[in-house]
Amino acid sequence: MKLNELLKLIDTVKDSDFSEFHFQTQDIQLTLRRGTETAREPLTTYQKTETLPPSPPVQQAQTQDSPTREEGLIEVTAPMVGTFYRAPSPDAEPFVKPGDVVESGDTLCILEAMKLMNEIEAETDGEVVTVAVENGQLVEFGQLLITLRPVKT
Numbered sequence: 173m174k175l176n177e178l179l180k181l182i183d184t185v186k187d188s189d190f191s192e193f194h195f196q197t198q199d200i201q202l203t204l205r206r207g208t209e210t211a212r213e214p215l216t217t218y219q220k221t222e223t224l225p226p227s228p229p230v231q232q233a234q235t236q237d238s239p240t241r242e243e244g245l246i247e248v249t250a251p252m253v254g255t256f257y258r259a260p261s262p263d264a265e266p267f268v269k270p271g272d273v274v275e276s277g278d279t280l281c282i283l284e285a286m287k288l289m290n291e292i293e294a295e296t297d298g299e300v301v302t303v304a305v306e307n308g309q310l311v312e313f314g315q316l317l318i319t320l321r322p323v324k325t
Contacts, residue, residue, distance in 0.1 A: 178202070184286050189310065245301060248292065248318040250311045254285035258307045266307075272300045273323060280318050283311065297323045 185193045185204045195202040250256075258266040258281055267279050274280065274294045281303075283290045298320030305317050 180286075242301070242321070244322065246296060246298060246320040246322060247316055248280060248294070248320065250283060250313055250315045250317055251292070252283060252285050252290070253313050254283035254290070254311060256305045256307065256309050256311050256317065257282040257284065257289075258303065266303075268300045268303065268318070270300050270302060274298060274300060274320070281305075292317065294320065296320070299323060 181195065181202075182204060191205070193202075193204040258268075260267070260282065267281055268274060275297050276294055278294045279291045280294055280300075281292050283292055301319040301321050303318050305311055305315070311317065
């Protein structure tokens with residue numbers, strides 16, 4: 173990782189609402205923490221590490237309270253970490269809401285990552301079943317955003 177990339181990453185985390193950020197590659201491990209003035213640990217740590225074993229995959233536990241998912245639904249997931257926005261601006265109508273029918277290429281939402289607005293588009297025609305994320309919520313890579321029911325033509 174180059175120094176300018178590292179500084180850009182630090183600035184991005186500093187401007188976000190994260191209290192802790194962890195980044196790891198084969199060569200480096202970076203942890204950025206934001207705390208109170210009385211915190212005794214450093215706000216930023218950087219250390220070079222040896223090759224690390226891969227992290228185990230994260231699995232979501234299903235509880236009895238979880239609704240059963242309808243088969244055949246298309247899950248639109250976050251292609252990156254970012255902030256989810258349902259509308260192009262705070263006073264605008266949402267791009268989609270449950271019950272709306274969308275066509276392939278229609279904008280479903282926006283993910284803001286590193287101050288860039290990334291439009292997430294429908295890959296197929298369908299009816300919006302759920303919007304699983306609240307407006308302004310931080311989302312993780314692979315997190316469910318929207319489910320679509322394919323439209324039969």
